[in-house]
C-alpha cells in the first residue's frame with residue numbers, strides 16, 4: 008500500500024437526500040476525526056422541510072467538516088471534497104467546491120428520475136456532459152455495490168439502501184487512513200438488539216473501506232496529523248448539548264433544583280430533549296402549552312425557589328416579552344435561552360442569524376433593562392450557561408442568553424473541565440428575623456432584593472407587575488417613586504459590570520490600526536482572520552464580547568486605542584448600533600444576512616479593504 | 620408590607636381577619652368581590668391553613684387584585700397567565716396550597732388556553748373564576764361569558780359573540796373537579812371552597828359575582844330571594860335533583876333528555892328523579908349543559924354545587940415519581956460533562 012499524502016487541513020461536505028443519513032455519516036466521521044487528535048469544526052446544513060420529497064432540491068441535507076493538523080476555527084469556506092448521493096445534492100453544493108476539488112459521487116443517484124427531480128434539463132447528465140471537467144471525479148455505484156454486498160441478507164431492498172451511507176463512511180475511512188474500531192463499537196451498541204441491521208451496516212462499512220483498497224489505482228490516499236491542541240482530555244461537543252450540561256452544572260453548583268419550562272421550537276428543542284433525559288439530576292422539565300406558559304411557569308418556579316430556565320428561539324422570545332417584563336419587575340432570577348435563527352417572523356427556522364440582539368436588549372414595554380450575554384462557540388455554551396445562572400441568582404434578575412443555530416448544531420473538540428473546578432454559586436434565601444420588619448424590596452450592596460420563597464415562615468408577602476413603592480414593594484402610583492424605581496432598576500443592572508472581568512484582547516496588540524469586535528458565533532471566523540493577518544504583520548486585534556448588557560467597564564477605553572473598529576455580525580448591524588450609542592465611536596460594519604456563518608475568506612477580504 | 624404574623628393557628632383558632640392584609644381594599648363599594656374575599660378568608664381560617672404555606676396567584680382584572688388582600692404569599696401576574704405561574708410554583712414546591720384567582724375575561728378570553736391545559740394536566744391548584752359577565756377594570760366591555768345581544772360600549776348594537784359555557788368548557792378540558800357557586804350565598808360558597816381544598820387535583824370553581832357598576836343584576840335571577848329557588852338547582856351527591864320554592868319540582872331523565880317534572884301533580888314522585896352522582900362524567904356533562912336563560916319558558920334550572928369530582932393522579936405527583944425513579948442509581952456530574960467518548964492529547 009502506498010504511503011498516504013499528508014495534508015494540513017481538509018474540508019469535506021457530505022450531501023444527500025434527507026433520508027440518506029448524511030448527518031449520521033458526518034457525525035461518525037467527526038467522532039473518528041476527533042480521535043486522531045486533529046482539530047475540527049463542523050456545520051450541519053439541514054433542509055427546511057422535515058421530509059421534502061425524496062430526490063428534490065429542497066430535500067438535500069448536508070454536513071460539513073473542516074479538520075486539520077493546525078488550529079481550526081471555522082467549518083471551512085470552500086470544500087476540498089464533496090460527497091454527493093444524488094443529482095440534487097450535486098446541484099445545490101457544487102458552487103462551493105474548490106477549483107480542482109474532488110467529487111465522490113454515487114452514480115446510482117443520477118438516473119432519469121433523479122436528474123428530473125434535480126431539475127437538470129432533459130437528457131442532460133452532469134456526470135456525462137463534461138460540466139465537471141477540472142474536478143477530480145470519483146464515480147462509485149454506491150447503491151448497487153451496497154445491494155450486492157447485502158445480497159445474502161434478509162433485509163428488504165429499502166432497508167439495504169439505508170446502509171449506503173456506511174459505504175461512504177468506509178470509503179472515506181480508507182481515503183483518510185482511519186481506524187474503524189470506534190465506529191464498530193458504536194454500531195454494536197446502537198444495533199445490539201437488531202443483529203440483522205448490525206451485520207448489514209458492518210458489512211457495508213467494510214465493503215466501502217475495501218473498495219478504496221482495491222481501486223487504489225485511481226484514487227489517492229491521505230492523512231491529516233494531530234493538531235497542536237493543548238494537552239488534556241477532550242470530548243466532542245455541540246452547543247445545545249453544552250447548554251444542557253451547563254444548566255445542570257449550575258443547578259448542582261447552586262444546590263437549586265433545575266426547572267426548565269419550554270415549548271418546542273427549532274433550533275432550541277434539543278435543550279428540552281436533553282434536559283428531559285436527565286431527570287436523574289433532579290431536573291424538572293415542563294413542556295408548556297405555548298411559549299408564554301413556558302416562561303410564566305419558569306417564573307412561578309423561580310418564585311418557588313428553583314433555578315428556573317426557559318428556552319426558545321426568536322419568535323418565541325417575542326411571545327415571552329410581557330412575562331420577561333414581569334420577571335424584571337418582580338426581580339426574580341430567570342434565564343431565558345434564545346437559540347437565534349433567521350428572522351424576522353417565522354423567517355428561516357433551520358438557518359442561523361444573530362438578529363435578536365436588539366430584541367433581547369429592548370423588546371419589552373416600558374423601561375425594562377435585562378442583562379444579555381452571548382456564547383461564542385459550542386463549548387463556550389457550557390460556561391455561558393453557568394454565567395447566566397450566576398448573574399440571575401446573585402443579582403435577582405432575568406438574564407437573556409443568546410446562542411444561535413450555528414453554535415447549537417455544530418461540533419468541536421472540547422477540553423472539558425472537572426466539575427470540581429467550577430466555582431459554587433452562592434444562594435441566600437431570606438429567613439425571617441424577629442428584630443426586623445421584612446421588606447420585599449429592601450436592597451443589598453448589589454441593589455438586589457431578597458429571595459423570599461413561599462413556605463418560609465414569617466415572610467408572607469405579595470408581589471406583582473404594578474409599580475411598587477421602594478423598599479416595601481407595596482403598589483404605588485406616586486410619580487417620584489416611579490421615576491426612582493425606573494432609575495434603580497437600570498442602576499442595578501449596570502452595577503453587574505462591577506462584578507464582571509474586564510474586556511481583554513483575544514489576539515493581537517492592545518492598540519493599533521484595527522480592532523475587530525464580535526459577539527456570539529462569529530468568533531471562529533474572526534479568530535482565524537485575525538490570526539492569519541497577524542502572521543502577515545498587520546496591526547489587527549480581536550476582542551469578543553460575552554457580556555453585552557451591561558458591557559464590561561473598560562470597553563469604551565479599549566475601543567479608543569484603535570484607529571478603526573470593525574463589527575462583523577450576522578445581522579444588519581445590531582451590536583454596531585449599541586456601540587455607537589453607548590460610546591459615540593465610529594464603527595465599521597461587516598454584515599452577512601444569508602442564514603449562514605461568515606466565512607474566513609470574505610471577512611479577510613473585508614478587513615484588508617478597511618486596512619488599505 | 621407584612622405584618623408580624625402569629626406563628627400559626629395552633630395557639631388560638633384563626634379568624635378571617637388573620638388572612639387580611641393592611642392594604643385598603645379598592646373594589647367598588649357593593650362589588651361581589653368583597654363577599655368572596657370574606658368567604659375565602661373565613662374558610663382558610665376554618666381550615667387553620669398556615670398562611671406561609673399558601674400562595675394566591677392572579678392575572679389581571681378586578682378580581683385579580685385579590686392577592687393584595689390576602690395575608691399569604693401571593694403574585695399579581697400578567698393577563699390570563701395565572702394558571703401557568705401557579706403550575707411552575709406548584710411543581711417547584713408541591714407542599715404549598717396554591718390558589719388561582721381569575722375572572723371571565725382573564726380566564727376564558729386571554730387566558731383560555733392556559734386554563735384548558737391546567738385543567739387537563741390536573742396539577743393540584745385551586746382555580747376560582749369570578750364570573751361577572753363583563754369587563755370591569757377596562758370599564759364595561761362585553762366579556763366571553765356575556766349573553767348574546769348584550770349592549771355595551773364595544774357592542775352598541777348588541778353582542779354577536781356567542782358566550783362560553785364555563786362548566787362545559789371545564790369538563791371538556793377533562794377537569795377532575797367542576798363546581799359552581801355565587802357571591803350572595805356565603806354558606807354555599809364556603810362549602811364549595813372547602814370541597815376545593817379537599818380535592819387532590821385541579822379544581823374549577825365558577826363563582827357568579829355581581830359587578831354592580833357595569834353589569835348590575837346579571838345573576839339576580841339566581842341570587843335574589845324571590846327567584847332563586849325556582850332558577851337554581853342545588854346539587855348534592857346521592858340526592859335526587861329537586862328544586863323550586865316548595866321543593867315541588869324535580870328533574871327526571873327521559874332517555875338522554877332531562878325533563879322538569881312537577882312533583883305535586885301526582886304523576887311522578889322522588890323515586891322517578893335523576894339522582895346526582897358527582898363521579899359520573901356523562902351525567903355531569905348533561906348537567907353542565909343546563910345553561911338556559913332563566914327568563915325563557917321551560918328553562919332548565921342552573922346547577923350549583925359540585926357538578927363533577929373524580930380524583931386521578933396529579934401532574935406534580937407523577938413528575939416527582941419519575942424523578943425519584945430516575946434518581947435511583949445516582950448521578951455523577953463529571954460523567955455527564957465527559958460524555959460517552961473522550962480522548963487524550965498528550
Ligand code: SF4
Nearest residue numbers: 647650681755830831
Ligand atoms: S368594576 Fe365591577 S367588578 Fe370591578 S370592582 Fe367595580 S363592581 Fe367590582
